[in-house]
Structure formats: C-alpha cells, structure tokens
Amino acid sequence: MNLYTRTGDKGDTSLIGGRVRKDDIRVEAYGTLDELNAFVGQTAAEAEKHEVLQELVEELIVIQHELFDCGADLAYARPGAPLKVNAEPAARLETQIDRYSAEAPELTRFILPGGSSAAALLHVCRTVCRRAERLVVTLASEHPANPEVQIYLNRLSDYFFAASRVANARLGVSDVEYVRSAEVFRKRDPK
Numbered sequence: 001m002n003l004y005t006r007t008g009d010k011g012d013t014s015l016i017g018g019r020v021r022k023d024d025i026r027v028e029a030y031g032t033l034d035e036l037n038a039f040v041g042q043t044a045a046e047a048e049k050h051e052v053l054q055e056l057v058e059e060l061i062v063i064q065h066e067l068f069d070c071g072a073d074l075a076y077a078r079p080g081a082p083l084k085v086n087a088e089p090a091a092r093l094e095t096q097i098d099r100y101s102a103e104a105p106e107l108t109r110f111i112l113p114g115g116s117s118a119a120a121l122l123h124v125c126r127t128v129c130r131r132a133e134r135l136v137v138t139l140a141s142e143h144p145a146n147p148e149v150q151i152y153l154n155r156l157s158d159y160f161f162a163a164s165r166v167a168n169a170r171l172g173v174s175d176v177e178y179v180r181s182a183e184v185f186r187k188r189d190p191k
Helices: 025-047 051-074 088-103 117-142 147-170
Strands: 012-015 018-021
Touching (some): 025 051, 025 117, 051 117, 117 147
Antiparallel strands (some): 012 018
C-alpha cells in the first residue's frame, strides 16, 4: 500500500460522499480535530511520566478515539449518513469536569496556561479545541453537521481546563494566576 495517492495534488480531497477543495470548511474543521488529537497524544505521553496522572492518561486515550469519531462525522458530505457521536460522551465529560473541579483548589482569579508541563499541554489542547469548535460552528451554519460534535467540543474544552488544574494540584504545582486579575469567581457553596 502506498501512502501517497497523488489524487490531491491539485488541491482537492475526498470526503465520504464527494470531493472538495482542501481549504473547504469541512476539511478545516476535521483537520483541526486531527491537530487536537495530536496534542492530546503528546499530553498523554507527558502525563504518563507521573503515577498520579494515570487516570488522566486513560481518559485522554478515550478522548482520542472520540475525536476520530467527531472527525468521521464531519467528513460526511451527504445527508443521512450514519453518525458516530451521540450525547453520551459529553455527559461523561460533565461528570469528569465536576469531579475535577471539586478536587482542584478553589479558583478566584483568572489563571495563565502553565504550571506543570502536563497542565501547560492541557491548556494547548483547550485552545486548539476552542478553535475546532469555532470551525464546527461555521461549518454547521453552511452545511448539515452532527450537532453532538459541537456540544462535545464545548464540553471537551472545559474538561481540558479542569484537567489542567487537577494535574497541577496532583503534581503539587500551583496554577499561575494572572497578576492583574480581580477576584472574578464566586466562592463555592458549602454542601
């Protein structure tokens, strides 16, 4: 099997059900998901170095598979194609976000991406995820697209934020507070 086909040499590529230019919004969206997936893999490799982050590594591998599912759903050029992403992954992320938010130190100010290497990489994932989400919003305004992908990406960026804070906490590294930030977050209600 050759890795090259030469079919895209003139600037177009295949989708499931058609061909489009390589700069088509659909290709931009799933290409950005591919970029995000690469950063998630890098983050998992970094987190693998720390015993206290093994749960996170396992979650990131699940997320990598889900990002492939999202990309597959975005690659469909014909309506009515079978979709892979449903509401379950976003609901699972909400549970993880709540658990991590409860574990991390209370947040009162904006924070900067950083602290530990793992947390810094999770922030890279968060920002690339937000870009992917913006592209999916644009795609959905122009073409049919699975709405569950957009919901999933919205939750996923929040997950990356919560996970970055937990990574720092578990590694004994403080979040980096934005020095000019006022106290912008409310205190948690004790339960």
